[in-house]
Amino acid sequence: MKNFLKKFAVVLIELAIIASALWYIAEKRGIHNFSQLGPALERKIQQISPRAFPALQQPVEKTFSWGYKGLKYELPLTMYQSIYAYYQAQPKTFSYDNQLPENWEDQYYGMFLVSNENDRTLVELASSLQALGKKHSLTDDQIVELTLAFVQAITYDDAKAGNILAKTGSETMLYPYETLFEQRGVCSDKSLLAISILRQLGYGTAIFTYEKENHMAIGIACPKSYSTYGSGYCYGETTSTGNKIGIIPQFDTQSKKTVELTEIGTFDSAQNQQASLQELGKVVIYQATKGKEYGGIIETKKIENEISQLKIKMKTILDQLTTQKKVVNGENADLKIQKSDLDNFKNDQNFEKYNLRVQKYNTLLEKYKKDVQIYNNNVVLYNQTVARYNLLIKQ
Numbered sequence: 001m002k003n004f005l006k007k008f009a010v011v012l013i014e015l016a017i018i019a020s021a022l023w024y025i026a027e028k029r030g031i032h033n034f035s036q037l038g039p040a041l042e043r044k045i046q047q048i049s050p051r052a053f054p055a056l057q058q059p060v061e062k063t064f065s066w067g068y069k070g071l072k073y074e075l076p077l078t079m080y081q082s083i084y085a086y087y088q089a090q091p092k093t094f095s096y097d098n099q100l101p102e103n104w105e106d107q108y109y110g111m112f113l114v115s116n117e118n119d120r121t122l123v124e125l126a127s128s129l130q131a132l133g134k135k136h137s138l139t140d141d142q143i144v145e146l147t148l149a150f151v152q153a154i155t156y157d158d159a160k161a162g163n164i165l166a167k168t169g170s171e172t173m174l175y176p177y178e179t180l181f182e183q184r185g186v187c188s189d190k191s192l193l194a195i196s197i198l199r200q201l202g203y204g205t206a207i208f209t210y211e212k213e214n215h216m217a218i219g220i221a222c223p224k225s226y227s228t229y230g231s232g233y234c235y236g237e238t239t240s241t242g243n244k245i246g247i248i249p250q251f252d253t254q255s256k257k258t259v260e261l262t263e264i265g266t267f268d269s270a271q272n273q274q275a276s277l278q279e280l281g282k283v284v285i286y287q288a289t290k291g292k293e294y295g296g297i298i299e300t301k302k303i304e305n306e307i308s309q310l311k312i313k314m315k316t317i318l319d320q321l322t323t324q325k326k327v328v329n330g331e332n333a334d335l336k337i338q339k340s341d342l343d344n345f346k347n348d349q350n351f352e353k354y355n356l357r358v359q360k361y362n363t364l365l366e367k368y369k370k371d372v373q374i375y376n377n378n379v380v381l382y383n384q385t386v387a388r389y390n391l392l393i394k395q
Contacts, residue, residue, distance in 0.1 A: 062180065
């Protein structure tokens with residue numbers, strides 16, 4: 001009996017050590033299913049036979065609408081409830097035998113980028129997008145932009161994002177077919193879809209992950225000298241419309257979303273022109289593949305440089321306007337007080353004090369007029385800068 005208890009205790013200790021090791025690995029490496037909910041990895045206990053690809057049953061017609069370069073695009077897509085159910089049942093965790101591979105995160109993301117060989121959805125979708133682009137006389141680079149705009153226009157799933165940030169529920173990443181079928185997704189879902197389509201179009205791609213911000217974006221192969229982080233890939237944002245390839249958007253610390261480039265209104269002293277934005281932090285790149293390069297980044301970089309300079313100029317002018325507004329308001333208030341005093345002196349026929357004070361009033365009035373002119377000139381300059389900025393982001 002003692003020997004049995006001793007063996008049983010040893011088994012329990014071994015199981016505890018294994019569980020601790022798995023927990024340590026998950027903590028050290030992060031639970032990389034982008035819902036930050038476990039388990040993202042598990043040790044294989046038995047081989048599970050893959051499900052057979054289903055027959056095309058229960059067709060559902062989906063329509064995708066989006067805008068690109070001022071034009072409205074629409075694309076119908078026939079999908080099937082049976083295929084949707086098939087991908088829903090596919091693995092959402094990374095399982096392994098004995099020892100966890102060094103590149104398990106890369107393999108994990110790769111799981112979601114492999115379609116069943118019998119599933120022609122992404123092939124046909126890529127072909128439809130290419131045909132749509134050619135119909136509108138778009139270049140190859142513009143077809144890449146059209147494709148990204150297509151994915152950007154898919155609804156961002158705020159409810160799922162909220163669960164992920166709150167670490168509640170059992171949210172997992174979606175296979176591209178699921179994202180298309182549901183017509184919504186978070187950054188990881190939409191990024192995996194964009195990469196899948198671009199690969200079908202023959203482009204090299206990569207996954208950009210930002211663990212601190214819990215964000216994912218895509219990389220599109222482009223000339224290395226123009227690429228993001230010198231990686232050979234240009235950043236592509238999938239969560240919101242209007243973000244150009246190669247420009248990294250800012251991250252809103254309050255909403256926990258990236259912020260698209262939007263038009264800025266003309267100067268309004270009652271409006272808060274500032275937002276709590278920060279740059280995305282450390283990036284880790286996965287699933288890098290070779291393929292065609294996107295060349296539109298060269299022109300984009302020229303525009304981006306001018307936009308950056310305009311942002312600096314707008315902030316400088318805005319700071320000056322804020323200070324000048326306080327000065328002008330103060331002078332205006334002082335003039336009103338002095339005018340009241342002058343009126344009282346005049347009514348009391350105290351011309352000695354009136355004459356002494358009127359000179360001071362006139363001096364301040366002249367300064368006020370000059371300060372107002374400087375202020376108004378800066379408002380005009382600010383509005384001109386904003387107009388140029390808004391023109392550039394539309395390009």
